[in-house]
């Protein structure tokens with residue numbers, strides 16, 4: 001019996017010795033997989049001045065995109081909500097364009113291709129070619145200039161704070177019904193727009209789908225911005241243990257709708273890692289996907305949820 005065991009052991013050793021190169025390669029791959037930290041990318045958020053002249057708004061965005069890439073080394077550039085039009089229901093019909101045939105889409109596709117970058121194209125008022133309805137829509141462009149995704153704002157901004165702010169996007173816009181994720185540089189990114197950030201359910205769905213980062217072009221105002229903008233960005237980052245980026249237009253005190261500004265990147269620890277003030281500016285941050293993995297491993301709330309006590313949507317990761 002002992003003899004048989006010894007022979008088997010010798011055979012196994014000989015096999016390993018014969019295939020030592022292969023064996024070493026397998027061990028090296030396993031070790032690498034265990035220890036390999038995920039990389040990341042540099043993102044630039046463009047807090048743009050937006051005025052009444054659509055052509056100027058587009059030109060300004062293109063200039064700032066170029067400089068974020070050539071001067072600051074961004075691989076992904078993100079624009080604010082409603083960057084080609086003043087923000088207001090009275091403006092949306094006049095500024096609306098079809099996607100991807102409108103002039104704004106064509107300009108974004110061309111600059112993404114020229115610079116070889118990923119471009120989160122903020123939002124524009126979209127006129128749908130098939131139903132003629134208006135949507136508040138984000139487009140995402142690849143380094144080849146291809147349209148990777150469109151996201152139509154799901155939760156329309158309808159609020160009424162007497163003496164504060166009253167806004168009813170639903171007077172002219174239709175809400176979208178689809179989530180949108182894109183795979184960029186090893187990260188899965190979920191898109192939301194402004195008011196959407198108030199809905200933790202949407203962020204949860206993206207987390208369930210395996211997102212590492214959530215990007216919200218937005219334009220909070222002088223009433224809700226000071227109270228809620230950072231709170232919500234940090235809240236969603238903390239809930240989902242993801243990076244969160246919020247991108248606002250610059251503040252223009254003379255505009256009909258005065259944006260809060262303060263575009264920011266929040267890391268999965270819910271720490272604000274880069275932030276603008278209210279003026280036109282470019283916010284740059286390095287997104288480190290190893291930080292996502294680190295937080296999720298160290299505070300493993302996702303696997304600790306008591307789904308026997310409350311419902312959540314299907315978990316893919």
Ligand SMILES: O=C(O)CCC(=O)C(=O)O
Nearest residue numbers: 157194195219220221224
């Ligand atoms: O939720 C807020 O306070 C502001 C939302 C907003 O401005 C928007 O959805 O465009």
